[in-house]
Structure formats: structure tokens, C-alpha cells
Amino acid sequence: MEEVITTPEAEVAAVDEEEARFVLQIVQPALLGLMDGSVSTLAPLFATAGLTHKPHAAFFVGLAASVGAGISMGLAEALSDDGQVTGRGNPILRGGITGLATTLGGMLHTLPFLITNLRAALHLAYIVVVIELLAISFIRYYYMKSPLAQTVIQVILGGGLVFGIGLWLGGLG
Numbered sequence: 406m407e408e409v410i411t412t413p414e415a416e417v418a419a420v421d422e423e424e425a426r427f428v429l430q431i432v433q434p435a436l437l438g439l440m441d442g443s444v445s446t447l448a449p450l451f452a453t454a455g456l457t458h459k460p461h462a463a464f465f466v467g468l469a470a471s472v473g474a475g476i477s478m479g480l481a482e483a484l485s486d487d488g489q490v491t492g493r494g495n496p497i498l499r500g501g502i503t504g505l506a507t508t509l510g511g512m513l514h515t516l517p518f519l520i521t522n523l524r525a526a527l528h529l530a531y532i533v534v535v536i537e538l539l540a541i542s543f544i545r546y547y548y549m550k551s552p553l554a555q556t557v558i559q560v561i562l563g564g565g566l567v568f569g570i571g572l573w574l575g576g577l578g
Contacts, residue, residue: 430494438503442510446470448571455575460526464518471511479504
């Protein structure tokens, strides 16, 4: 049996490579999904709440938007590349992670619309949206090493823009 001797530098490099692979193959698809689900479902959900004044209707629009976006994003991620050239890993795994995270991101602020009181549902959903956007910012900061203030501003501005459009369109009707 041959003994393999490793240096501390080689061990650190192996850990860094493993962490980079984890971020690329797991965290990045999950973050992509959370961001898309959290942001892309805001406009239809809040527009429906504003147009119908019925939390139940808003819930089902949010459910449909979340599941539809999850399927769409999961397929897009799985079909974007086979991972051979980019090292992004198994496309089915990435697609599944992205799809589930997209659905979750959309459903978190949809669930408050199970409350029958529209005003209470809206206020709780507003709080959930802020928490979602801050959580996404923190994940970007922690795993992607983005400056925290910059990532908070980017995520809040992007989410706020879509959120405002949903409220505006809901108020038009």
C-alpha cells in the first residue's frame, strides 16, 4: 500500500474546490429559484388581491404563478446545459433544485392569502416579502461574497419595482 502525503495547502485547495462546487451546483440554482419565485410572483399576486379584493382568489393566482414558475425555471435550468463543459453538475439535480426553490419563493408570500381578511393577509404578505428579500440578500452575501449593502439594495430595488407594479396594476382595476 502506498501512503499519500498531503500538504496543508493541498488540503485547503481541495476544501476550496469542494466549496466552490457546492456553491455552483447547489446554492446558485437554489438562489436563482428563490429570487425568481420571490420576485416574479409578486405582480400577479398583489394585482389580483387589488383587483378582486378576495384573498382566496389571490391565493390561487399565487399558487398557479408559483407552480408554473417553478416548472418553467426548473426546465430552463435543466435544459440550459448538461454540466459537462461548465462544471455546473447534473442538470436534473440543478433543475429540480431551481424548480423547488422557485415554487417555495413564490409560495411564501402567497400563503398569507389563506387568511380570509384581505387587509390582514396583505399586511402579513408585505412582511413576508421583506423577509424573503432580506434572506436572499444574505444568501448572496454569504455564499456569493457580494458586498452586503450592495446586494440588499439590488434585491430590494428589484423586488420593490415588481411589487410596486403589482400594487399599481391592482389599483387600476
